Amino acid sequence: MEHGNASKQTPTVKVLAKAPTHIPGLDDILEGGLPRGRTTVVNGGAGSGKTLLGLEFLYRGALAGEPGMFVGFEEPVAQLLENAATLGWDLPALERENRLFLLEGRIKPDTLMSGDFSLKGLLAAAAGKSRELGAKRIVIDALEVVLRLFDTPQQVRNEMHVLNDWLQTSGLSAVLTVRPPSRGGASVYEDFFDSMGDCVIRMDARVLDQVTTRRLRVVKYRGSTTGRNEYPYVITPRGMHIAPISTVGLRHKPLGEKISTGVSRLDEILDGGYRRASCILVAGLPGVGKTILASLFVDCMCRQGETVLYIGFEESEAAMVGNVLSAGVGLEPHIASGRLAFLTNFPEAMGSEEHYFNVMARIEAISPRHVVVDAISACARMGGQHAAFDYLMRLLNACKERGITVLFLNQLSGSADFMEISGNDISSLVDTVIFLRYQQIAEESNRLLQVLKTRGSRHCNQTYEYVICDDGVRILDVYAGKGEMLTGSARRQQEELDTLEAQRMAFEIETRELDLKRLRLEQEQTAKSKKNHNGSTQRPQPGPGSPPRILPKGRRSEP
Amino acid sequence: MNAKTGKPEKEAPARETPFYRLRLFVAGDEPNSVQARATLSRLCDEHLKDCCEIQLVDVFEDYQAAIDHRVMVVPALIVEAPPPAKTIVGSLSDEGRLLAALGITEKGERS
Numbered sequence: 001m002e003h004g005n006a007s008k009q010t011p012t013v014k015v016l017a018k019a020p021t022h023i024p025g026l027d028d029i030l031e032g033g034l035p036r037g038r039t040t041v042v043n044g045g046a047g048s049g050k051t052l053l054g055l056e057f058l059y060r061g062a063l064a065g066e067p068g069m070f071v072g073f074e075e076p077v078a079q080l081l082e083n084a085a086t087l088g089w090d091l092p093a094l095e096r097e098n099r100l101f102l103l104e105g106r107i108k109p110d111t112l113m114s115g116d117f118s119l120k121g122l123l124a125a126a127a128g129k130s131r132e133l134g135a136k137r138i139v140i141d142a143l144e145v146v147l148r149l150f151d152t153p154q155q156v157r158n159e160m161h162v163l164n165d166w167l168q169t170s171g172l173s174a175v176l177t178v179r180p181p182s183r184g185g186a187s188v189y190e191d192f193f194d195s196m197g198d199c200v201i202r203m204d205a206r207v208l209d210q211v212t213t214r215r216l217r218v219v220k221y222r223g224s225t226t227g228r229n230e231y232p233y234v235i236t237p238r239g240m241h242i243a244p245i246s247t248v249g250l251r252h253k254p255l256g257e258k259i260s261t262g263v264s265r266l267d268e269i270l271d272g273g274y275r276r277a278s279c280i281l282v283a284g285l286p287g288v289g290k291t292i293l294a295s296l297f298v299d300c301m302c303r304q305g306e307t308v309l310y311i312g313f314e315e316s317e318a319a320m321v322g323n324v325l326s327a328g329v330g331l332e333p334h335i336a337s338g339r340l341a342f343l344t345n346f347p348e349a350m351g352s353e354e355h356y357f358n359v360m361a362r363i364e365a366i367s368p369r370h371v372v373v374d375a376i377s378a379c380a381r382m383g384g385q386h387a388a389f390d391y392l393m394r395l396l397n398a399c400k401e402r403g404i405t406v407l408f409l410n411q412l413s414g415s416a417d418f419m420e421i422s423g424n425d426i427s428s429l430v431d432t433v434i435f436l437r438y439q440q441i442a443e444e445s446n447r448l449l450q451v452l453k454t455r456g457s458r459h460c461n462q463t464y465e466y467v468i469c470d471d472g473v474r475i476l477d478v479y480a481g482k483g484e485m486l487t488g489s490a491r492r493q494q495e496e497l498d499t500l501e502a503q504r505m506a507f508e509i510e511t512r513e514l515d516l517k518r519l520r521l522e523q524e525q526t527a528k529s530k531k532n533h534n535g536s537t538q539r540p541q542p543g544p545g546s547p548p549r550i551l552p553k554g555r556r557s558e559p
Numbered sequence: 560m561n562a563k564t565g566k567p568e569k570e571a572p573a574r575e576t577p578f579y580r581l582r583l584f585v586a587g588d589e590p591n592s593v594q595a596r597a598t599l600s601r602l603c604d605e606h607l608k609d610c611c612e613i614q615l616v617d618v619f620e621d622y623q624a625a626i627d628h629r630v631m632v633v634p635a636l637i638v639e640a641p642p643p644a645k646t647i648v649g650s651l652s653d654e655g656r657l658l659a660a661l662g663i664t665e666k667g668e669r670s
Contacts, residue, residue: 073631105631108646114657115594115650120586121618122631128622146631149648 016223019137019173022060023053025242029218029227034199038222039167039174041197048203049214049235050177051075052083054139056239057175059089062099066136066173069129071122073105074142087239101129107146119146119159123166130172138167139175157192164196198222203233213351213383216242232390234353241357253277253403255431255455262296265475269451269464270432276369277403278455279396279429281376283410284436288447289468290409293436294372295324295331296472297407301370302334309368311359312344313378314411320374328471341366347381352391355382359395363402371399375409396429431455436466439487446487449475465491579603579611579661580640584625586618586633591650595634598651606663 018032027033034040034057044050051072058068072080080102084091094100103125130138150156167174178193194200200219207213216233218226233242256276260267267273274280274297282290298308312320320342321331334340343362345355363371373379373395379388392408399406408430433452438445449466465476465487479486479494486494583599585592596615603611618625618633628637636647638661651657658664 103626104629106629107631108629110644111646111648112656112660113649113653114647114660115652116591117632117634117649118586118589118591119632120589121584121625121633121635124586124618124622124633125625125631129626149632 018224019061019066020064021053021057022064023056023240023242025231025233026053026216026240029216029231029242030199030221031224031226034173034175035222035224036173037171038198039164039176039196040199040201041193042175042177042201042203043180043193043219044177044203045179045205047205049205049233049240050179050203051080051141052235053201053203053240054141054175054177055080055084055089058100058137058139059084059091059094060239061137062094067099067133068137068139069101069103069126069133069135070139070141071103071105071126072141073107073145076106077102077104087237089239098133101133101135103129105140105146107149113149116155117149119163122146123163127166127170130170136173137175138170138172139177141177142179143176144178160192160196194220199224213387214353232353232356232394234351234357236357241353252397252400256403259405260297260300261293262298262300263293263473263475265464266449269462269475270454274405274407274432276405277400278431279400279406279408280432280434281408281410281430282434282436283412285412285438288436288438289466289473290411290436291320291374292324292327292329292468292473293434294374294407294409295320295327295329298340298370298372299329299331299334302331302337302339305339306369307338307366308334308340308370308372309359309362309366310340310342311371311373312342313347313373313381314375315344317342317344326470327468327473338366341368347378350382352379352382352387355379356391356394360398363398363404368404370405370407371395372407373409375411377411377413393429400429439485441486441488441490444488444490448478448487576607576610577641579607579638580614581611582614582616582628582637582639584616584618584628584630584633584635584637592634594650594652595636598654598657599636602654602657606658606661 017036018030018034019036020027020033021030042050042053051074055070058070061068070080081091091100091102095102105122126138126140129135147156147159150159176193176197197220199221201216202219203214203216205214214233214235215230217230218228231242233240235241255278258267258270258272258274259276260273261270282293284290298310301308310317310320315323317335321335324331331340335342341362343359345358347355350358373392376388376392379391382388382391396406430453432454435450435452437448437450439448447466447468448463450463451461463478463485465478467474467476479491581599581603583595585596599613603613616624618630625631625633628635630637632648634648634650636651636657638645638647641662645660647657647660
């Protein structure tokens with residue numbers, strides 16, 4: 001790589017050449033790949049997957065036409081081959097084709113020390129073999145294991161210098177993996193490694209709320225910008241997978257047309273229904289009818305021939321199907337036809353990355369138009385709020401990129417504030433919020449439905465009564481007169497009273513109008529007789545002085 | 560660059576001294592390698608005259624041998640016979656340790 005001396009005359013920016021890792025997501029973060037012809041240091045503890053990252057860099061590179069070499073100081077080559085085989089990577093085939101070479105670098109157990117030594121054997125083997133292969137990439141795994149053989153930090157630094165010099169002149173895109181000292185002690189070579197690498201990546205597997213979570217961060221990248229965050233990653237049955245959240249919103253599909261909610265009255269309230277490719281959040285206390293509302297939507301979409309994926313964290317598939325059947329929603333035909341697929345797991349069964357990977361594998365497999373998550377509140381059990389946020393954010397992001405409608409159910413814990421109702425951190429990505437709650441009147445507990453937010457659409461802010469029947473749900477207007485809101489039997493009673501009162505008043509008005517009419521007729525007649533008789537003769541006033549008041553007590557009429 | 564010091568006398572083991580087959584990996588003329596080579600040939604002359612074979616391998620000339628014998632650090636002396644096989648790495652400056660590894664006691668094996 002040339003340095004800036006010549007650039008005084010030509011102020012062109014030299015773009016750093018990169019070697020793509022071909023690992024899903026990682027190249028996005030690295031904005032193309034690892035620095036080509038330079039050294040990358042991958043620092044990670046036991047079980048962080050750094051060896052796998054190195055191996056995958058070589059494997060995918062070899063497939064893409066860049067031969068590579070692996071030197072392992074820790075794991076036996078046979079074990080690496082075995083692990084790779086479980087990921088479906090046929091490394092022996094690549095070795096036979098001279099596109100890959102795995103060098104056993106472990107120090108033999110029968111080794112004794114007598115005097116000073118150097119890593120020249122490694123250099124000779126690596127240089128010779130990489131020349132033979134025409135290698136473009138090299139990975140030196142667990143370098144710290146061999147460095148431990150040296151007695152003094154000075155010797156370690158000397159060896160590192162020699163290795164560094166060789167790597168720089170070799171032109172290989174190199175990855176050195178090192179494990180930081182496990183007992184937290186200061187490592188003599190850690191600083192040196194960090195300064196040696198043009199790119200430094202840290203990986204770790206930490207346990208949060210008893211769930212293992214893996215994170216990757218690009219600490220430094222000379223001459224390049226990168227994603228600066230900590231990125232979660234998973235080791236999938238096909239290799240590593242990293243899901244950067246940084247691209248949120250960039251590739252989202254616009255909201256689509258209105259689709260039915262499965263409840264005609266709710267469609268009216270939402271001015272036509274949910275919007276395709278939007279995110280709808282239904283929040284409410286346990287038992288308020290969130291799952292039933294979701295199942296009506298699922299039923300409606302499946303009837304239209306659209307595929308739905310239902311992600312359940314609370315109940316089994318059979319329990320959910322049975323429960324909604326009691327409200328008259330039959331989902332079995334849709335399961336039989338393949339329109340409805342379930343993915344049920346306990347949140348604590350695995351880390352959020354694995355949950356994410358599982359759901360994405362299902363989404364890729366069945367290409368649903370709609371996804372239901374029941375319930376997002378359970379996601380915190382994947383390893384805390386942060387893990388839940390990661391999972392939901394990435395799922396939502398992936399769905400929005402694919403134009404999939406997402407229905408999130410959110411189980412509230414008690415007296416919820418607005419933030420909890422609207423899904424806390426993810427609220428900015430939620431397009432519609434429906435809030436279901438209870439109203440306690442006398443001995444009765446009734447359900448209410450309210451639309452708190454609808455993006456890109458007109459909606460009615462009113463509160464409705466939400467009634468679960470044997471055949472679905474009904475959404476009714478609540479009694480909202482006289483400064484109070486009544487539902488259930490209180491509403492019915494009040495409505496009845498109101499009806500009677502209205503009838504009574506109507507009757508009264510009618511009576512009064514009749515009285516007025518009569519009075520007017522009388523006055524007309526009086527005026528006529530005055531004209532005829534010059535006002536000398538007076539006729540007696542007809543009729544009684546006051547109209548009869550009839551109260552329609554006890555009378556019932558059907559509206 | 561293979562060099563042999565000492566004469567292989569395969570069929571004629573003098574007394575009970577076993578036959579030693581040694582392979583010394585060096586890296587060109589770097590100081591540790593030079594020292595190891597010198598120390599080894601002197602000790603063999605002193606203790607293993609006529610009953611050892613030393614094969615010298617320069618890793619820069621024959622990297623395949625380094626790969627085949629898993630030699631990442633040099634100098635490295637591999638004792639291929641008598642069994643058990645063992646590896647001694649370093650400039651061999653610790654002669655006592657080297658002799659112990661070879662199973663040679665100062666008194667017992669001196670000719």
